[in-house]
Amino acid sequence: MTRPARGITGRRRLSHALTHAALIVAVFLVGVPLLFALIKATQPGDQVVTPSLLPGGAFFSNLERVWTEAHLGRYMLNSLIVTVAVVVGKTVLSVLAALAFVYFRFPLRSLAFALVLFTLMLPTELLIVALFDLVSTRLGWANSYLAIIVPFLASATGTFLFRQHFLNIPSSLADAARIDGCGPLLFLRHVLLPLSVNTIGALAVIQFVYVWDQYLWPLVIMQSDERQVVQVGLRKLIDVGGQTDWGAVMAGAIVTLLPPLLVFTFLQEQFSKGFALGQDK
Numbered sequence: 001m002t003r004p005a006r007g008i009t010g011r012r013r014l015s016h017a018l019t020h021a022a023l024i025v026a027v028f029l030v031g032v033p034l035l036f037a038l039i040k041a042t043q044p045g046d047q048v049v050t051p052s053l054l055p056g057g058a059f060f061s062n063l064e065r066v067w068t069e070a071h072l073g074r075y076m077l078n079s080l081i082v083t084v085a086v087v088v089g090k091t092v093l094s095v096l097a098a099l100a101f102v103y104f105r106f107p108l109r110s111l112a113f114a115l116v117l118f119t120l121m122l123p124t125e126l127l128i129v130a131l132f133d134l135v136s137t138r139l140g141w142a143n144s145y146l147a148i149i150v151p152f153l154a155s156a157t158g159t160f161l162f163r164q165h166f167l168n169i170p171s172s173l174a175d176a177a178r179i180d181g182c183g184p185l186l187f188l189r190h191v192l193l194p195l196s197v198n199t200i201g202a203l204a205v206i207q208f209v210y211v212w213d214q215y216l217w218p219l220v221i222m223q224s225d226e227r228q229v230v231q232v233g234l235r236k237l238i239d240v241g242g243q244t245d246w247g248a249v250m251a252g253a254i255v256t257l258l259p260p261l262l263v264f265t266f267l268q269e270q271f272s273k274g275f276a277l278g279q280d281k
Helices: 002-041 059-068 072-103 109-121 124-138 145-152 156-167 171-179 184-192 194-212 216-221 230-235 246-256 258-266 268-274
Strands: none
Touching: 002 059, 002 246, 059 072, 059 246, 072 109, 072 145, 072 156, 072 184, 072 194, 072 230, 072 246, 072 258, 109 156, 124 145, 124 216, 145 216, 156 194, 171 184, 184 194, 194 258, 194 268, 216 230, 230 246, 246 258, 258 268
């Protein structure tokens, strides 16, 4: 009677071992570019162009060079200002839009929500010419923070995410709040927002990474280095004067990964729970 049980236990152990081995290989393959950049960031200029994968001792000198000569600190501060402003603005507007779509009745509500979702199919690159004309010529926002903040405040993804979350909240809460004389904003503040912490955290992680990695639009609209973002600043390190200090570039790239990584680490629990299905979100 014990032989089948032992056979099943053995197969389970083998299955678990193969699963863990596959996961280790997948993590290694995903982490190879980051590991390569980290190793090259520690090598001096004469070694970084060689096939050597041995760590060096020039990381801090490379970082000092990119921080002082390339003004990486200023670029990162600009990106932080823009990213925080966009994340906060997107969250506020998405919550208010979702509140209107779920708890208000107005004509053509379904059509309006469908149009909001339709904007997900329009990439920024498709609208970049018209957007450039609007922002630079008509509004006069070129070379300002407004040019790289305001166009990204509206979020169809955030509106959809909060709408689905609000639909999972029992309608009896809204009815009870209405009976108690609680207005929409008070209901949002005292009921919906405390129940939406995980959803807010999930949206914050997504939008922080997305805005932090913005490259094309800031490159087009922002000509001044004083307010340029970090991704464009890193690009300027490549092929400067016919030469590229790849050690400094890699060191700068490693440092620019830290803010999104810290945000994800801090909000990883909210990020995971924010996409959980069901009424226990």
